[in-house]
Amino acid sequence: MNPEDWIEINIGQWVENLVGFILDNFEPVLDAISAAIGFVALGLENTLLAINPLVLSAILILLALWRVGWKFAVFVLLSMVLILGMNLWDPTISTLALVVGASFVALLVGFPVGVAMAKSDTVEALVRPILDFMQTMPPFVYLIPAAMFFGLGKVPGTIATVVFAMPPVVRLTNLGIRQVSVENVEAGRAFGCTDRQLLYKVQLPLALPSIMTGVNQTIMLSLSMVVIASMIGAGGLGNVVLTGIQRLNVGLGFEGGLGVVIVAILLDRLTQSFGRIRTSEGFFTRLMRALKGEQQKPTVTGSEQSETPRRAAS
Amino acid sequence: MSNAKIVVNGLYKIFGSHPDQAYELLQQGKDKDEIFETTGNTIGVKDASFEVYEGEVFVVMGLSGSGKSTLVRMLNRLIDPTYGVVEIDGRDIVKMSKSDLIQVRRKEMAMVFQSFALMPHQRVIDNAAFGLEVAGVPREQRYERALKSLEAVGLKPNAYSYPDELSGGMKQRVGLARALTNDPSIMLMDEAFSALDPLIRTEMQDELLRLQSEQRRTVVFITHDLDEAMRIGDRIAVMQDGAVVQIGTPEEIVTSPANEYVSSFFKGVDVTQVFQAGDICGKGPKTVIERAGSDLNSATEALKNSADEIAFVIGKDRKYEGLVTAESLLEAKKNKGGKLENALVANIEAVRADMSLSEVLHRVAHSRYPVPVVDDNNVYKGAISKTALLQTLDRAV
Ligand SMILES: Nc1ncnc2c1ncn2[C@@H]1O[C@H](COP(=O)(O)OP(=O)(O)OP(=O)(O)O)[C@@H](O)[C@H]1O
Ligand SMILES: [Mg+2]
Numbered sequence A: 001m002n003p004e005d006w007i008e009i010n011i012g013q014w015v016e017n018l019v020g021f022i023l024d025n026f027e028p029v030l031d032a033i034s035a036a037i038g039f040v041a042l043g044l045e046n047t048l049l050a051i052n053p054l055v056l057s058a059i060l061i062l063l064a065l066w067r068v069g070w071k072f073a074v075f076v077l078l079s080m081v082l083i084l085g086m087n088l089w090d091p092t093i094s095t096l097a098l099v100v101g102a103s104f105v106a107l108l109v110g111f112p113v114g115v116a117m118a119k120s121d122t123v124e125a126l127v128r129p130i131l132d133f134m135q136t137m138p139p140f141v142y143l144i145p146a147a148m149f150f151g152l153g154k155v156p157g158t159i160a161t162v163v164f165a166m167p168p169v170v171r172l173t174n175l176g177i178r179q180v181s182v183e184n185v186e187a188g189r190a191f192g193c194t195d196r197q198l199l200y201k202v203q204l205p206l207a208l209p210s211i212m213t214g215v216n217q218t219i220m221l222s223l224s225m226v227v228i229a230s231m232i233g234a235g236g237l238g239n240v241v242l243t244g245i246q247r248l249n250v251g252l253g254f255e256g257g258l259g260v261v262i263v264a265i266l267l268d269r270l271t272q273s274f275g276r277i278r279t280s281e282g283f284f285t286r287l288m289r290a291l292k293g294e295q296q297k298p299t300v301t302g303s304e305q306s307e308t309p310r311r312a313a314s
Numbered sequence B: 001m002s003n004a005k006i007v008v009n010g011l012y013k014i015f016g017s018h019p020d021q022a023y024e025l026l027q028q029g030k031d032k033d034e035i036f037e038t039t040g041n042t043i044g045v046k047d048a049s050f051e052v053y054e055g056e057v058f059v060v061m062g063l064s065g066s067g068k069s070t071l072v073r074m075l076n077r078l079i080d081p082t083y084g085v086v087e088i089d090g091r092d093i094v095k096m097s098k099s100d101l102i103q104v105r106r107k108e109m110a111m112v113f114q115s116f117a118l119m120p121h122q123r124v125i126d127n128a129a130f131g132l133e134v135a136g137v138p139r140e141q142r143y144e145r146a147l148k149s150l151e152a153v154g155l156k157p158n159a160y161s162y163p164d165e166l167s168g169g170m171k172q173r174v175g176l177a178r179a180l181t182n183d184p185s186i187m188l189m190d191e192a193f194s195a196l197d198p199l200i201r202t203e204m205q206d207e208l209l210r211l212q213s214e215q216r217r218t219v220v221f222i223t224h225d226l227d228e229a230m231r232i233g234d235r236i237a238v239m240q241d242g243a244v245v246q247i248g249t250p251e252e253i254v255t256s257p258a259n260e261y262v263s264s265f266f267k268g269v270d271v272t273q274v275f276q277a278g279d280i281c282g283k284g285p286k287t288v289i290e291r292a293g294s295d296l297n298s299a300t301e302a303l304k305n306s307a308d309e310i311a312f313v314i315g316k317d318r319k320y321e322g323l324v325t326a327e328s329l330l331e332a333k334k335n336k337g338g339k340l341e342n343a344l345v346a347n348i349e350a351v352r353a354d355m356s357l358s359e360v361l362h363r364v365a366h367s368r369y370p371v372p373v374v375d376d377n378n379v380y381k382g383a384i385s386k387t388a389l390l391q392t393l394d395r396a397v
Helices: A011-025 A027-050 A053-067 A070-085 A089-119 A121-136 A139-150 A154-165 A167-179 A182-190 A195-224 A226-232 A237-246 A250-273 A283-291 B019-027 B032-039 B068-075 B098-107 B124-128 B130-134 B139-152 B168-181 B198-214 B226-232 B250-255 B260-266 B277-283 B296-305 B326-335 B357-366 B386-395
Strands: B004-015 B042-053 B057-062 B083-088 B109-112 B186-190 B218-222 B235-240 B243-248 B288-290 B310-314 B320-325 B371-374 B380-384
Touching: A011 A027, A011 A139, A027 A089, A027 A139, A027 A154, A053 A070, A053 A250, A070 A089, A070 A250, A089 A121, A089 A154, A089 A167, A089 A195, A089 A226, A089 A237, A089 A250, A121 A167, A139 A154, A139 A226, A154 A195, A154 A226, A167 A195, A182 A195, A182 B109, A195 A226, A195 A250, A195 B130, A226 A237, A237 A250, B004 B019, B004 B068, B004 B218, B019 B032, B019 B042, B032 B042, B042 B068, B042 B218, B057 B068, B057 B226, B068 B083, B068 B186, B068 B218, B109 B168, B124 B130, B124 B139, B124 B168, B130 B139, B130 B168, B139 B168, B168 B198, B198 B226, B235 B250, B235 B260, B243 B250, B243 B260, B250 B260, B277 B357, B277 B371, B277 B380, B277 B386, B288 B296, B296 B310, B296 B320, B296 B326, B310 B380, B320 B326, B320 B371, B357 B371, B357 B386
Parallel strands: B042 B243, B057 B218, B057 B235, B109 B186, B186 B218, B288 B310
Antiparallel strands: B004 B042, B004 B083, B235 B243, B310 B320, B371 B380
């Protein structure tokens, strides 16, 4: 006899019921979320698209020069030329906006959760399995409820991306705070920090490299959702790749993929540069140093240790 | 006597979830390991009671795990005591509210850490100003005070460097400056110099002693280095398995250790560093002749009646003048003018009471006579004979 015939656990049905229940009873909440996310995602995209490509390119190149160095600035320059040359400017910006918007929301939610986890073992014990669940669930699965709750388009795309990309920043915020050396925390308390001061003046600054690694990974995970999210209408470079697949157009797919890689490298290097624990050197000093072609002074931080996470997009 | 700055009474720290149960077992005389096995609780500190006087350097020593760090952290409540009282200036900080406690930490006590515990993202001056920043002191004012304390430890030129640009010794100077900036009356130092190499370490000890001579603060200093304890401690408390087993001056502890543990601890300690000439000069020859009112005859008489071979001659205000022997007295009577001054043996210089034994060892060993000891004002304090020196060295081995 086939055991599947006499054991019946209908989780699928329960989930469907749950989704239906939420749809019926929490519409205002869903609408509010949708509006908020839409505001962030669409607002960002429209703003970026409104800027002249040349101006935006120049801004990015300067940013690269300031934060990373002249070699990277040259790389950004070439990348911008390539993207414009491939006629992929609009989808690239749209993807950039999706990734930055989704990462922003993921941070907004994930960072406080990470702090709460670090402060309380109970919270950590509760949240940890949820994070494990979120990370092991195949990303496609998020598309279904996202589409059911929020329809098709950029908003559900962003939301699915947020859910998928949030775990690293939560985990690494928690880890970073917990890893701050005991004596540093004791020093903070011994000199009269309140709990809040301890967090802001000792724990967060010392956890910054770890937190920035989390931010970096969250961004990279968002990028890996780009193609998947385009299946529910998120648009952007993911759409280009998807079209390439559907039409078996290898060239188009490759161009879209290249665009994703460029966005990934750009965001990766820029966010890593903010993970350096010391940021007091002024813009001008850095600029001068960059112009003189000097290397950044090596500092002991986490950013160097963080291996480049998961390749972006498939 | 100086007044007590910190009073600790019946202080216990029991780590783990059921301290009462462990406490019961402690009262029944069970030891740390048994209690850990039956209850899973660790005894950090048990029944510590002592006073730290204002302005003294109070050293706490003991083997690893004996509870030194736990004890010192209960003084500013980084660790909450399980039972007992910690009074700072007469106020029990164990019962204090959180906000009062924060005020005490900001105003009364500062701490220096073994691993320095500087904030790597802040410049030296910001690190030094940390306590004031937390207390909400305006930037200009706190930088001013931070610079002053950096100057006191010789780091003013490095004020705008980052900690990772400094050597270990310099980092700990920043740690020291950070503590000084708050102008605390109490400094807690947990193995503050243990991470430094020996030369720098001695240098930092001198630095601390110098700072103490400029402005006396109450210092509780944890170490497991004997020489360090001897060098900087006014008094030493020895801890064993969480209990304070003996408290006393370095000399007291070396000469009469409370138990095996303490004496084994101090075995091999270099007594010539511990003791100063003044500590053992009372055991030498006792005969002293005051020049005023004495002549050769009365001096000869006095010497003959004493058990000693020699006598020391002192003048006005007990100032040391010299040493006479039976022969030198006889000689003076025969050949010279017959005055007491002429009987003084040539070339007997006194040593100062605050010189360490290692410094006077050579003198005593090679001198025909006991070596006289004087204080800073050349006032006679006593003398060190070879026998007394040997006895001191012998007892401490
Ligand atoms: N948070 C803690 N939880 C449980 N046990 C602890 C804790 N902190 C210290 N202990 C235990 O308390 C005892 C005393 O530790 P403490 O750190 O005070 O020793 P110490 O004298 O400072 O040693 P060291 O010289 O190694 O620094 C040790 O047995 C230690 O294992
Ligand atoms: Mg310790």
